[in-house]
Amino acid sequence: MEPPRQAAWMIRKIFHMRKFWPMLASQQQLQDRGKFQIKCAYKILRGAVTTVPWRGLVCHNVACPKHVFILWLALLGRMRTKDLPLKWGMGINGTCVLCNNQPETIEHLYFECTYSHEIWLRILQWLGWQRTILDWGREWNWVQQHSKSKNPRNVLKACFAAVVYEVWCERNSRVFQSKTVTMDKMIHMIQTNMCIRVRENRNLFDTICSL
Numbered sequence: 001m002e003p004p005r006q007a008a009w010m011i012r013k014i015f016h017m018r019k020f021w022p023m024l025a026s027q028q029q030l031q032d033r034g035k036f037q038i039k040c041a042y043k044i045l046r047g048a049v050t051t052v053p054w055r056g057l058v059c060h061n062v063a064c065p066k067h068v069f070i071l072w073l074a075l076l077g078r079m080r081t082k083d084l085p086l087k088w089g090m091g092i093n094g095t096c097v098l099c100n101n102q103p104e105t106i107e108h109l110y111f112e113c114t115y116s117h118e119i120w121l122r123i124l125q126w127l128g129w130q131r132t133i134l135d136w137g138r139e140w141n142w143v144q145q146h147s148k149s150k151n152p153r154n155v156l157k158a159c160f161a162a163v164v165y166e167v168w169c170e171r172n173s174r175v176f177q178s179k180t181v182t183m184d185k186m187i188h189m190i191q192t193n194m195c196i197r198v199r200e201n202r203n204l205f206d207t208i209c210s211l
């Protein structure tokens with residue numbers, strides 16, 4: 001069957017693709033409980049995918065998209081920390097600008113650095129957690145493990161994303177603009193941001209306001 005002459009480009013494309021469907025899947029594969037399901041077709045077209053272990057941290061995170069984006073980069077190991085240009089042989093000062101004490105690496109920034117360590121510790125205390133902060137790999141794993149429930153404490157991973165983002169911004173503003181923000185101001189910024197982000201979710205908002 002040919003598409004109508006006046007049909008839009010998209011409709012023509014759909015008509016064209018129809019002949020490929022029998023090659024892609026059987027009727028049963030496209031059905032769920034006897035009914036055609038677009039999600040079945042989507043999964044077949046998409047093919048098999050591998051999931052990353054930190055998927056739960058970036059999916060369904062109520063944090064600002066820019067916070068989640070920077071968290072995603074950090075989890076992928078794509079942050080341009082100073083250890084990279086040093087490996088390429090560039091003669092730069094590789095010391096962390098937040099503590100001026102240790103070489104800057106992703107593991108140092110999150111959360112070996114005394115600056116970021118203190119911020120994350122105080123945000124955790126604000127959320128009601130009293131615990132020892134672990135290294136980067138074990139810390140994001142812990143956050144993911146404790147963000148699975150529908151408990152209002154689900155702001156945990158949003159706060160984690162906010163801390164990762166704000167620490168990175170502070171590092172950049174010290175490196176490129178020689179500007180600094182006090183720790184108290186940064187913590188206040190993160191807390192305010194969380195209140196704004198969750199204001200449409202009554203449970204989360206009430207929890208945050210009661211902290």
Ligand SMILES: [Zn+2]
Pocket residue numbers: 096097098099100101102108109112113114115
């Ligand atoms: Zn440091």
